[in-house]
Amino acid sequence: xxxxxIAIGSELLTPFRQDTNSLFLTDKLNTLGIEVEFKDVVxxxxxxxxxxxxxxxGRADIIIFMGGxxxxxxxxxxxxxxxxxxxxxxxxxGLVGDLYKWFAARRYKMPESNLKQADVLDGAEIxxxxxxxxxxxxxxxxxxxxxxxxxxxxxxPREIKPIFEExxxxxxxxxxxxxxxxxxxxxxxMMGESQxxxxxxxxxxxxxxxxxxxxxxxxxxxxxxxxxxxxLDAAKAKVDKLVDELxxxxxxxxxxxxxxxxxxIVGYYLDMRGVSIATAESCTGGLVAERITSVAGSSRYFLxxxxxxxxxxxxxxxxxxxxxxxxxxxVSREVAVAMAEGIRKRCKSQLGVGxxxxxxxxxxxxxxxxxxxxHALADGKKTEVVxxxxxxxxxxVRWYASQQAxxxxxxxxxx
Amino acid sequence: xxxxxIAIGSELLTPFRQDTNSLFLTDKLNTLGIEVEFKDVVxxxxxxxxxxxxxxxGRADIIIFMGGxxxxxxxxxxxxxxxxxxxxxxxxxGLVGDLYKWFAARRYKMPESNLKQADVLDGAEIxxxxxxxxxxxxxxxxxxxxxxxxxxxxxxPREIKPIFEExxxxxxxxxxxxxxxxxxxxxxxMMGESQxxxxxxxxxxxxxxxxxxxxxxxxxxxxxxxxxxxxLDAAKAKVDKLVDELxxxxxxxxxxxxxxxxxxIVGYYLDMRGVSIATAESCTGGLVAERITSVAGSSRYFLxxxxxxxxxxxxxxxxxxxxxxxxxxxVSREVAVAMAEGIRKRCKSQLGVGxxxxxxxxxxxxxxxxxxxxHALADGKKTEVVxxxxxxxxxxVRWYASQQAxxxxxxxxxx
Numbered sequence: 001x002x003x004x005x006i007a008i009g010s011e012l013l014t015p016f017r018q019d020t021n022s023l024f025l026t027d028k029l030n031t032l033g034i035e036v037e038f039k040d041v042v043x044x045x046x047x048x049x050x051x052x053x054x055x056x057x058g059r060a061d062i063i064i065f066m067g068g069x070x071x072x073x074x075x076x077x078x079x080x081x082x083x084x085x086x087x088x089x090x091x092x093x094g095l096v097g098d099l100y101k102w103f104a105a106r107r108y109k110m111p112e113s114n115l116k117q118a119d120v121l122d123g124a125e126i127x128x129x130x131x132x133x134x135x136x137x138x139x140x141x142x143x144x145x146x147x148x149x150x151x152x153x154x155x156x157p158r159e160i161k162p163i164f165e166e167x168x169x170x171x172x173x174x175x176x177x178x179x180x181x182x183x184x185x186x187x188x189x190m191m192g193e194s195q196x197x198x199x200x201x202x203x204x205x206x207x208x209x210x211x212x213x214x215x216x217x218x219x220x221x222x223x224x225x226x227x228x229x230x231x232l233d234a235a236k237a238k239v240d241k242l243v244d245e246l247x248x249x250x251x252x253x254x255x256x257x258x259x260x261x262x263x264x265i266v267g268y269y270l271d272m273r274g275v276s277i278a279t280a281e282s283c284t285g286g287l288v289a290e291r292i293t294s295v296a297g298s299s300r301y302f303l304x305x306x307x308x309x310x311x312x313x314x315x316x317x318x319x320x321x322x323x324x325x326x327x328x329x330x331v332s333r334e335v336a337v338a339m340a341e342g343i344r345k346r347c348k349s350q351l352g353v354g355x356x357x358x359x360x361x362x363x364x365x366x367x368x369x370x371x372x373x374x375h376a377l378a379d380g381k382k383t384e385v386v387x388x389x390x391x392x393x394x395x396x397v398r399w400y401a402s403q404q405a406x407x408x409x410x411x412x413x414x415x
Numbered sequence: 416x417x418x419x420x421i422a423i424g425s426e427l428l429t430p431f432r433q434d435t436n437s438l439f440l441t442d443k444l445n446t447l448g449i450e451v452e453f454k455d456v457v458x459x460x461x462x463x464x465x466x467x468x469x470x471x472x473g474r475a476d477i478i479i480f481m482g483g484x485x486x487x488x489x490x491x492x493x494x495x496x497x498x499x500x501x502x503x504x505x506x507x508x509g510l511v512g513d514l515y516k517w518f519a520a521r522r523y524k525m526p527e528s529n530l531k532q533a534d535v536l537d538g539a540e541i542x543x544x545x546x547x548x549x550x551x552x553x554x555x556x557x558x559x560x561x562x563x564x565x566x567x568x569x570x571x572p573r574e575i576k577p578i579f580e581e582x583x584x585x586x587x588x589x590x591x592x593x594x595x596x597x598x599x600x601x602x603x604x605m606m607g608e609s610q611x612x613x614x615x616x617x618x619x620x621x622x623x624x625x626x627x628x629x630x631x632x633x634x635x636x637x638x639x640x641x642x643x644x645x646x647l648d649a650a651k652a653k654v655d656k657l658v659d660e661l662x663x664x665x666x667x668x669x670x671x672x673x674x675x676x677x678x679x680i681v682g683y684y685l686d687m688r689g690v691s692i693a694t695a696e697s698c699t700g701g702l703v704a705e706r707i708t709s710v711a712g713s714s715r716y717f718l719x720x721x722x723x724x725x726x727x728x729x730x731x732x733x734x735x736x737x738x739x740x741x742x743x744x745x746v747s748r749e750v751a752v753a754m755a756e757g758i759r760k761r762c763k764s765q766l767g768v769g770x771x772x773x774x775x776x777x778x779x780x781x782x783x784x785x786x787x788x789x790h791a792l793a794d795g796k797k798t799e800v801v802x803x804x805x806x807x808x809x810x811x812v813r814w815y816a817s818q819q820a821x822x823x824x825x826x827x828x829x830x
Contacts, residue, residue: 013453013454014445015442016630018438023431023433026428026429027430030429030430037457037458038428039427039428039455040453040454040456041453042453045452048452051474059463213431215431222431224429224431285704285705285707285708285713286702286704290699292700293724296809299724299778304721304722304724304725305701306720306732307694307704307708307721309714309719317719347728360711361711362711394709
């Protein structure tokens with residue numbers, strides 16, 4: 001059983017906007033064993049939309065139309081799908097009443113044009129939209145001898161997501177094949193893609209019925225696993241077995257087996273072990289603290305931090321002796337260590353993080369190139385320090401450095 | 416003259432990967448007056464790809480195929496385009512030689528399968544690829560009586576971008592209509608979309624030949640303007656006139672007329688006026704500092720900052736009197752002011768920023784709901800403070816708050 005996702009809207013054909021709903025829909029469809037085989041973007045153009053719909057009717061079983069359900073002249077999805085199928089549209093009096101109520105509750109006068117949102121395809125079910133005025137529609141029909149399932153869904157993410165999860169998924173489960181798909185995402189920090197694949201492939205190649213995709217980003221490699229089974233439990237059991245083997249093989253680089261971010265995992269360990277932390281950052285400019293505090297509840301373990309660009313502030317906030325900076329330079333192993341130890345003492349936390357480096361594009365010297373970063377982690381007994389030479393531009397160097405610092409915290413706490 | 420962009424690769428039909436090259440290509444095509452009317456994503460499947468190609472031949476003048484030019488069995492673009500057009504592919508001996516050289520230079524043995532990268536469509540021009548082994552191809556041809564221009568381009572961004580800019584754009588300029596398109600992006604901070612449109616529409620409605628699109632994000636509204644002219648200069652002159660009028664109308668909310676980010680503009684003003692800054696953050700957890708320091712050269716004006724979650728650190732780093740916190744609470748107008756003034760004094764900077772609030776999901780009280788944030792800006796004479804009640808989740812509240820704080824700095828310096 002295959003699906004086609006059609007995103008409708010001229011703004012999606014500009015350089016500024018992109019369909020992202022289809023990633024969410026694909027994820028949900030895959031769990032039912034339904035593969036997405038085509039995705040299209042088409043503008044608010046009657047002829048184009050009718051033609052794109054007809055092409056989809058000829059090649060897909062499930063066709064999802066997203067967007068174009070608003071009240072303006074540009075919103076053509078209802079009319080065009082009706083035209084493509086050769087069926088009618090009827091104004092639904094219940095929906096008309098709902099529209100008047102929606103506007104009355106907000107003390108607005110309803111524009112006449114909104115009434116077209118009450119038009120329903122012949123034979124379609126109405127799927128209410130709790131977050132907007134455009135109801136969705138579900139239609140099971142035949143076209144040129146093929147059975148089709150059509151969905152007309154609103155474009156805004158906060159409207160389409162609950163409608164799809166709460167109303168479409170259960171209906172699709174009735175239609176979907178007996179096979180179910182289980183997926184898992186494993187994440188590995190501070191390891192190259194080929195290095196990771198060399199280790200992982202020895203394991204996943206033994207599991208021929210599980211599809212493994214490797215994706216690499218800045219300082220992180222992800223392994224996406226997909227396995228099929230008669231039931232979701234059977235599919236999960238297969239995938240879980242591979243996950244266990246990969247966990248052993250990728251120790252200690254692997255940090256997540258359920259898709260969590262590195263800062264979520266770090267937060268989980270800090271919270272679970274009741275350990276507090278503070279940060280002193282130079283080249284990352286607050287990024288390490290920002291990532292730690294992006295996790296809800298981080299005030300339980302994050303006490304505070306300092307961003308110390310100037311040498312005066314390195315001394316004042318992180319107790320870095322000025323002589324140390326003079327002797328070794330602000331970007332040095334010694335200063336990173338002093339920053340981690342100083343901020344720890346100053347904030348009275350159990351762990352202290354220090355990061356100093358050259359993010360670029362300026363600031364490099366012959367022996368200290370752009371990308372050179374020192375990362376230190378102090379626990380009151382000993383202080384670890386890691387030197388790295390990261391490739392890439394300012395944004396990438398800063399991201400890598402924050403990734404390295406967080407990974408050091410994770411490794412200390414997970415062991 | 417219209418274009419269709421076809422992204423090829425089964426990974427683009429998973430929940431994990433998305434075509435982003437098409438945004439870049441669309442931007443470049445638009446400057447030549449070429450509109451993108453269709454975008455498609457299709458997997459590594461011979462039948463699907465041939466059909467999608469034929470559909471495109473029937474409706475677009477310029478068709479860009481992206482991806483599927485690699486050496487593996489899954490890389491089918493060359494074969495499928497040839498089949499769809501009903502023309503042949505010939506192995507090019509020059510390209511075969513280049514491939515051997517490429518591998519020899521890297522001291523690898525070339526796998527036999529790589530040879531297919533030397534296959535060229537009959538009548539196509541070869542466009543060399545400086546960053547990979549897959550050369551691109553350019554073909555002007557006819558199909559069912561229609562003139563077509565086809566491009567076969569590699570998928571990786573660092574390969575497709577230089578090829579398109581350096582080799583395709585000049586060729587397209589020969590084919591493109593006499594009309595040229597000029598674009599400008601205006602950005603407005605801390606103003607609602609409808610409020611912005613109410614003011615802006617009175618202006619842009621007078622310019623019927625300039626297309627204006629309004630896009631709203633968190634704490635920012637963007638106006639995208641596109642105007643056409645016989646030459647690029649004529650098109651630019653038209654758009655510039657509208658920009659001037661919009662600048663006047665949207666004062667003082669407008670912060671950029673050339674697409675810069677708010678932190679870039681803030682950095683520009685700080686640098687130009689030789690003003691230094693320091694930050695004390697609670698709920699934003701370092702985001703304000705991180706955004707300021709993401710700009711290259713920010714060490715010239717950013718001295719440092721503190722992230723003060725605990726009350727002890729508010730006193731230690733930002734000199735907030737503990738009694739003030741006891742009396743008004745950590746999330747209060749008074750504490751925001753004290754943070755801004757304290758960090759300014761402590762860092763010996765000319766400006767000091769203080770942000771305290773409740774990012775959620777926890778931490779709310781009956782009179783201090785999630786989303787309540789106080790933002791203060793001290794300059795040594797007077798301290799401004801702005802209270803906001805932001806909607807949304809932790810991520811949005813933090814982003815809005817950083818946007819508000821940066822916008823206060825911008826307004827102070829731009830006046």
